[in-house]
Amino acid sequence: MAKLSLLCSLSVCFLILFHTQAYQPSQRQSRCQVQNIDALEPTQKVQSEAGETEHWDQSNEQLECAGVSVTRYTIQPRGLLLPHYNNAPQITYVTQGRGMHGAAIPGCPETYQSSQQSEQQQQQVPYEQGQGQEERSTQGDQHQKVREIRQGDILAVPVGVANWFYNDGETPLVLVTLLDTSNNENQLDDNRRTFYLGGNPQGQQQQRGSLPFRRTHGSQQESSDAGNIFNGMDEQILTEAFGVRQETARKLRGEDDNRGNIVRVENRLGVIRPPKTEQPRQQQPEEEDQPGRPNSLEESLCNTRLKINIDNPSRADVYNPQAGRINRINSRKLPILRDFNLNAERGVLYRNAIMAPHWNLNAHSIIYVTRGSAQVQIVGNYQQPIYDGELRQDQIIVVPQNFAVVKRAKDQGFEWIAFKTNDNAMVNPLVGRTSAIRAMPEEILQNAFRISSEEARRLKYNRDEVELLAPRPQSEQRDVA
Numbered sequence: 001m002a003k004l005s006l007l008c009s010l011s012v013c014f015l016i017l018f019h020t021q022a023y024q025p026s027q028r029q030s031r032c033q034v035q036n037i038d039a040l041e042p043t044q045k046v047q048s049e050a051g052e053t054e055h056w057d058q059s060n061e062q063l064e065c066a067g068v069s070v071t072r073y074t075i076q077p078r079g080l081l082l083p084h085y086n087n088a089p090q091i092t093y094v095t096q097g098r099g100m101h102g103a104a105i106p107g108c109p110e111t112y113q114s115s116q117q118s119e120q121q122q123q124q125v126p127y128e129q130g131q132g133q134e135e136r137s138t139q140g141d142q143h144q145k146v147r148e149i150r151q152g153d154i155l156a157v158p159v160g161v162a163n164w165f166y167n168d169g170e171t172p173l174v175l176v177t178l179l180d181t182s183n184n185e186n187q188l189d190d191n192r193r194t195f196y197l198g199g200n201p202q203g204q205q206q207q208r209g210s211l212p213f214r215r216t217h218g219s220q221q222e223s224s225d226a227g228n229i230f231n232g233m234d235e236q237i238l239t240e241a242f243g244v245r246q247e248t249a250r251k252l253r254g255e256d257d258n259r260g261n262i263v264r265v266e267n268r269l270g271v272i273r274p275p276k277t278e279q280p281r282q283q284q285p286e287e288e289d290q291p292g293r294p295n296s297l298e299e300s301l302c303n304t305r306l307k308i309n310i311d312n313p314s315r316a317d318v319y320n321p322q323a324g325r326i327n328r329i330n331s332r333k334l335p336i337l338r339d340f341n342l343n344a345e346r347g348v349l350y351r352n353a354i355m356a357p358h359w360n361l362n363a364h365s366i367i368y369v370t371r372g373s374a375q376v377q378i379v380g381n382y383q384q385p386i387y388d389g390e391l392r393q394d395q396i397i398v399v400p401q402n403f404a405v406v407k408r409a410k411d412q413g414f415e416w417i418a419f420k421t422n423d424n425a426m427v428n429p430l431v432g433r434t435s436a437i438r439a440m441p442e443e444i445l446q447n448a449f450r451i452s453s454e455e456a457r458r459l460k461y462n463r464d465e466v467e468l469l470a471p472r473p474q475s476e477q478r479d480v481a
Contacts, residue, residue, distance in 0.1 A: 032065040037387040048260025050079030062398035066364040067182025069192035075173040081165040083197040088179040088186040089340040090157040097173035098150040103163040108302035110142040152311025159185040196228040200254035201261040322470030323353035331423035343420040349409035352471035356431040357406040363422035365399040374414035
C-alpha cells in the first residue's frame with residue numbers, strides 16, 4: 001500500500017512538472033513585444049580574399065522576436081566559403097549565380113569515388129620527432145556527395161553538419177542564409193555561432209564605414225567569427241592525432257593566414273562529380289528538385305534531400321497572369337524541414353500588383369527582397385501600423401505572427417524570399433476567394449462595419465482572385481469610389 005501511495009505521488013509530480021513545462025512561455029514568446037518595425041540592412045560587412053560576408057544585427061528586436069540570424073555571402077568566381085558548421089539549423093537561398101555545395105554528414109559513407117585510381121605506391125615518409133616511419137598509399141579521392149546549386153535553390157543543413165560552398169561560375173555566387181537560433185536543436189545561447197574547419201576567419205578585413213557586430217551578455221562579448229577550431233588545439237597533439245608533420249599541423253591551426261572565410265582556389269576546384277549530359281539543363285529530371293511524400297529513404301539521414309528549387313514558375317502554388325506568382329516549400333516537399341520547423345516562400349509581384357492583406361497563422365515571416373521594391377504596411381493590435389514604408393532590394397523585414405501585412409509592388413515589380421518559423425506555415429488572406437472576409441455571412445459584415453447589404457456583398461465578391469490581386473484600371477477605381 002505504501003509503494004502504491006509512493007507511485008501515485010510520483011505520478012502526480014511528473015504530471016505537474018510536464019504541465020508546467022508544456023505551458024511555460026518560450027524565450028521567443030517573451031521577446032516578441034515589438035511595437036515598431038524598420039526595414040533592416042546589414043550592420044557589418046567584412047572582406048575576404050575571394051568575397052565578402054554581411055551580417056544583420058541579430059540583437060535587433062525584430063530578429064530577436066523571430067529568434068533568427070541572417071547573413072549574406074557574396075562569393076567571387078573560384079571562391080570557396082570554407083568548411084564550417086553552425087549551432088542552429090541553416091536554410092540558404094541562392095539569389096544569384098551557380099556553384100557547388102558539400103555537406104559532410106557524420107557516419108555516412110563516401111559515395112563519390114574517383115573512376116581512375118592511380119597505382120598504389122608504397123613509399124617511406126620520415127615521421128616527425130624520430131618516432132618511426134609511416135607508409136602512405138597514393139590513390140584516388142573519395143568523399144560524400146557534392147551538389148550542384150543554381151539561382152533559386154533552397155538548401156537545408158542540419159545543426160552541427162560541416163558544409164562548404166564553391167563558385168564554379170563566371171559571375172558572383174550570392175547566398176542568403178538564415179539560422180534559427182531559437183530552435184530546440186541549439187542548446188547553446190541565442191548567438192549565431194559559426195565554427196570553421198579551416199583557414200582563419202578572423203583574418204577577414206572589416207570594410208570602412210561598416211558597423212562592428214558584437215552581442216553583449218553581461219561582461220561577455222561574442223564576435224561574429226572566431227578562428228578555426230584547430231587554432232586552439234596543441235600543435236603536438238594535432239601532429240600525433242592526424243599522423244602528419246608539424247608544418248601541416250601549423251597549417252591546420254590557420255597560422256599566418258589572412259585570407260578570411262572565403263578563399264580563392266587556384267586552377268579551379270577539383271572534386272568528383274557525375275559527368276554532365278548533353279541534355280539541356282531545364283529538361284533534366286532532378287531527383288532532388290522533385291517534391292513528393294517522404295519515404296524510408298528520404299527519412300534516412302544519409303539519403304535525406306537537402307536541396308530543392310523554389311524558382312520554377314511551372315510549380316507555382318499561386319499564380320495570377322496579371323499579378324504574379326508564389327512558390328512555397330514546406331516539409332511535405334522537403335521533408336528535412338520538419339526537423340527544422342522552417343518553411344520558405346518565393347514571391348513575384350508584377351508592376352502595381354498587390355499581395356492581398358493577410359496574416360500568418362502559425363509563424364513569423366522574415367522577408368528578404370531580391371529585386372524591385374514595394375509599399376508595405378504591417379498592422380498589429382495597436383492604433384497605428386508598426387510599419388508603413390517602402391521596402392527595397394537587399395533589405396529584410398520581420399512580420400510577427402498574426403500581424404496583418406499587405407504589399408503593393410512599385411513600377412519595377414517586387415520579388416522576395418521569405419523564411420517562416422513553421423515547417424507548415426499557413427496564410428489567411430483578408431481579400432479574395434479564400435479570404436476570411438468571404439467566409440463570413442453578409443449580415444456579420446454589415447454589423448461589423450456598419451455597411452449596407454449591397455456594400456457587404458461587394459466586399460465579399462468584388463475580388464475573385466486568390467492572394468495575388470491584379471492592378472485595376474484607373475477608370476474602374478473611380479467607378480468603385
